[in-house]
Amino acid sequence: MSGVEIAAVSKVFSGGVTAVDDVTLGIGDGEFMVLVGPSGCGKTTLMRMIAGLESVTHGAITIGERDVTYLPPRDRDIAMVFQNYALYPHMTVRKNLAYSLIVRKTPKAEIARRVGEASRMLGLDELLERRPAALSGGQRQRVAMGRAIVREPLAFLMDEPLSNLDAKLRVSMRSELARLHERLGVTTVYVTHDQVEAMTLGQRVAVMRSGRIQQVDTPAELYSNPANLFVAAFMGSPSMNLVEATVGGGRLRFAGFDLPLPADRRPLREGRVIVGIRPQEFEDLEFSQPDLPQITVTASVLELLGTEVNVIFSVDAPPVETEELRAAAEDGEGKLLLDDNKARFTGRLDPRTRVRHGEEIRLTVDTSRCHFFDADTGASLAPPAAAGAPA
Amino acid sequence: MAATDTFALAPVPGPTRAGPRRWTAGRIARLTTLTIVAFLFLYPIVGFVLEPFRSQADVIAGRGGLLGIGGLSLGNITNDWKQVYGYDGGVIVQWILHSVIIAVGGAAVAIIAAAPAGYAMARLRFRGRRVLLFLTLLTMVMPNTVLVIPLFLEVSAVNQIDKLWPLIVILGFFPFGVYLCYIHFFTAMPHELVEAARLDGLSEVAIFFRIALPLAKQPVALTAFFAFVSNWTNYFLPLVLLPITASSTVSVGLQQLIVGSQLYSPSSAAGLNVQLYMPELAFATVLTMLPVLAVFIGAQRFLVRGQTLGALKG
Numbered sequence: 001m002s003g004v005e006i007a008a009v010s011k012v013f014s015g016g017v018t019a020v021d022d023v024t025l026g027i028g029d030g031e032f033m034v035l036v037g038p039s040g041c042g043k044t045t046l047m048r049m050i051a052g053l054e055s056v057t058h059g060a061i062t063i064g065e066r067d068v069t070y071l072p073p074r075d076r077d078i079a080m081v082f083q084n085y086a087l088y089p090h091m092t093v094r095k096n097l098a099y100s101l102i103v104r105k106t107p108k109a110e111i112a113r114r115v116g117e118a119s120r121m122l123g124l125d126e127l128l129e130r131r132p133a134a135l136s137g138g139q140r141q142r143v144a145m146g147r148a149i150v151r152e153p154l155a156f157l158m159d160e161p162l163s164n165l166d167a168k169l170r171v172s173m174r175s176e177l178a179r180l181h182e183r184l185g186v187t188t189v190y191v192t193h194d195q196v197e198a199m200t201l202g203q204r205v206a207v208m209r210s211g212r213i214q215q216v217d218t219p220a221e222l223y224s225n226p227a228n229l230f231v232a233a234f235m236g237s238p239s240m241n242l243v244e245a246t247v248g249g250g251r252l253r254f255a256g257f258d259l260p261l262p263a264d265r266r267p268l269r270e271g272r273v274i275v276g277i278r279p280q281e282f283e284d285l286e287f288s289q290p291d292l293p294q295i296t297v298t299a300s301v302l303e304l305l306g307t308e309v310n311v312i313f314s315v316d317a318p319p320v321e322t323e324e325l326r327a328a329a330e331d332g333e334g335k336l337l338l339d340d341n342k343a344r345f346t347g348r349l350d351p352r353t354r355v356r357h358g359e360e361i362r363l364t365v366d367t368s369r370c371h372f373f374d375a376d377t378g379a380s381l382a383p384p385a386a387a388g389a390p391a
Numbered sequence: 392m393a394a395t396d397t398f399a400l401a402p403v404p405g406p407t408r409a410g411p412r413r414w415t416a417g418r419i420a421r422l423t424t425l426t427i428v429a430f431l432f433l434y435p436i437v438g439f440v441l442e443p444f445r446s447q448a449d450v451i452a453g454r455g456g457l458l459g460i461g462g463l464s465l466g467n468i469t470n471d472w473k474q475v476y477g478y479d480g481g482v483i484v485q486w487i488l489h490s491v492i493i494a495v496g497g498a499a500v501a502i503i504a505a506a507p508a509g510y511a512m513a514r515l516r517f518r519g520r521r522v523l524l525f526l527t528l529l530t531m532v533m534p535n536t537v538l539v540i541p542l543f544l545e546v547s548a549v550n551q552i553d554k555l556w557p558l559i560v561i562l563g564f565f566p567f568g569v570y571l572c573y574i575h576f577f578t579a580m581p582h583e584l585v586e587a588a589r590l591d592g593l594s595e596v597a598i599f600f601r602i603a604l605p606l607a608k609q610p611v612a613l614t615a616f617f618a619f620v621s622n623w624t625n626y627f628l629p630l631v632l633l634p635i636t637a638s639s640t641v642s643v644g645l646q647q648l649i650v651g652s653q654l655y656s657p658s659s660a661a662g663l664n665v666q667l668y669m670p671e672l673a674f675a676t677v678l679t680m681l682p683v684l685a686v687f688i689g690a691q692r693f694l695v696r697g698q699t700l701g702a703l704k705g
Contacts (some may be wrong), residue, residue, distance in 0.1 A: 051590065052589075053585075053589070053590075054585050072589070073586075073589045073590045074589060074590065074592040074593075078590070079590065080586075080587070080590050082583045082586070082587060083583075084581060084583055086581065086583035086584050086586070086587035088584070088587075088588075089606065090600060090605045090606060099591055100590075100591035100592060103592040103593055103597075104592050105590055268628070
């Protein structure tokens with residue numbers, strides 16, 4: 001068994017900064033677990049503690065049923081892929097792949113076998129005698145992967161390995177990683193700030209913020225049933241549309257709109273809430289079901305993406321401004337210049353829509369798929385059966 | 392208009408064909424000033440290097456035109472060598488040999504000490520690291536001459552005055568080299584490389600020798616170069632620690648030659664059987680400069696690259 005158990009682990013740096021705050025997380029044998037969150041959330045520090053590159057202030061870490069909390073990195077039987085690859089520049093690709101085995105005095109025949117296998121798997125056969133300086137970014141990334149694979153470790157740790165690649169290469173390497181994991185079946189802990197990477201790669205995803213885990217779940221559950229406002233705003237691109245609303249008598253009221261709520265989608269309590277509506281829950285009436293609730297809005301910005309059209313429109317309500325939303329929007333998404341203090345919504349419409357900039361458009365809103373959050377705490381107000389699993 | 396509509400971009404102007412540069416008043420003034428300054432700097436150096444090729448009579452009479460170029464002769468070099476070598480039984484050879492031993496030895500000790508020290512301060516975490524770094528910087532700015540007397544007393548206490556090895560050890564203390572190596576390991580060597588090596592199973596000592604040092608050719612070469620030049624030109628330490636003429640170095644020895652020169656000390660030179668005038672003294676000085684010049688030329692590629700040491704990431 002080669003799962004990773006993190007039990008009440010904390011990391012407090014000198015100066016009193018708490019980077020990881022009482023985190024408990026179980027990663028199953030062979031599971032691909034993604035740690036995702038904005039910069040400074042503690043995901044990299046947590047990974048470095050698993051690797052032994054940072055000491056643990058409190059708590060315990062177990063890898064493959066062995067307590068490794070105070071073991072040096074070389075004794076933990078893990079392999080790490082760094083963000084900038086960390087290849088030895090003075091060694092050839094072959095030697096980079098083989099080096100950890102050479103250090104451990106592995107027999108030459110075994111080294112040759114493992115290096116050959118990894119090289120074939122990753123298409124590095126023709127690059128073995130080159131040095132890292134003569135490789136492209138994608139090739140270096142594959143060598144870094146190969147270096148981890150030859151170790152045949154209990155777990156892989158990957159610290160944003162795709163972030164230095166261009167967008168297209170990142171997409172292709174993502175599928176390569178998924179394919180590799182399927183083939184090797186090694187427990188993998190993957191750190192990223194990119195929620196698209198998290199959703200596409202992870203079997204489960206742990207969303208972190210300020211050193212704590214907000215929610216651990218499958219990508220589908222995180223998306224459909226976020227446990228709080230932060231997870232809701234962080235996961236999904238474009239972000240979930242959020243605005244203050246009131247719920248009562250089976251009705252949802254926000255920004256001058258008054259819409260019916262299905263009985264099975266009503267929040268835990270009525271009154272003042274924050275309602276979240278994913279962009280895809282809006283649709284041009286012309287291409288939607290006419291029995292869904294409808295609103296009329298004015299399209300201020302159109303994004304023609306080919307497979308869909310994003311329409312951005314204002315609603316007559318102030319934008320929701322909480323600490324969670326500021327933390328979730330660290331990449332600037334949604335930080336439009338607001339000269340009218342009105343919330344901006346994004347709707348993802350059918351590409352056949354004929355709406356034009358500045359025109360009014362009638363949209364349907366699928367209120368059965370709305371999300372509700374406590375206006376003060378940000379916690380999900382979804383009924384218990386639908387609520388996500390916080391850590 | 393949709394936010395993602397493309398716009399027609401203004402055409403980017405192509406490269407313009409450069410014509411011949413015009414002779415403006417500013418350009419003429421700049422070139423004139425630079426020529427004058429270059430001449431002022433080069434004139435004494437060239438004059439000094441040509442001096443050994445002239446005879447003393449020509450120097451006094453001012454014969455041979457500008458810098459005495461008209462009166463240069465290889466025969467004068469032969470005479471210079473005869474006179475300089477004739478001083479105190481050819482002691483100049485001893486001086487040069489001692490300078491080589493001390494400069495090379497001191498540079499070797501400096502590298503052996505500076506590289507691991509710089510690495511430790513850059514990449515290891517231990518108590519007192521910042522204090523050590525501060526002390527390194529402090530000793531860098533301390534003038535060496537204030538240490539001469541205390542060092543003399545220490546070496547004298549163990550009866551090792553007039554030996555070369557104490558000088559080699561003392562000159563191996565080269566805080567500038569430590570700082571140079573520290574800057575290199577801190578800026579030009581990613582910490583992920585060290586961490587990857589730790590994960591691969593290397594001990595801290597092995598990481599230094601197998602990963603860090605092979606990547607530190609430039610700072611090591613620069614440390615060696617600066618240490619060599621500093622040791623070669625050091626005056627006060629050899630002056631007090633190698634008091635006997637025959638055991639001295641070129642920096643002190645050249646002063647001995649001046650003392651034995653008829654130009655500067657007629658009474659001391661009266662009993663000597665050599666003539667040490669301007670050409671001979673210039674010859675001796677140029678001779679002692681040659682090893683440093685050779686090292687300087689050999690270190691050129693490291694010096695040029697070393698100018699950007701730590702300036703760029705990775």
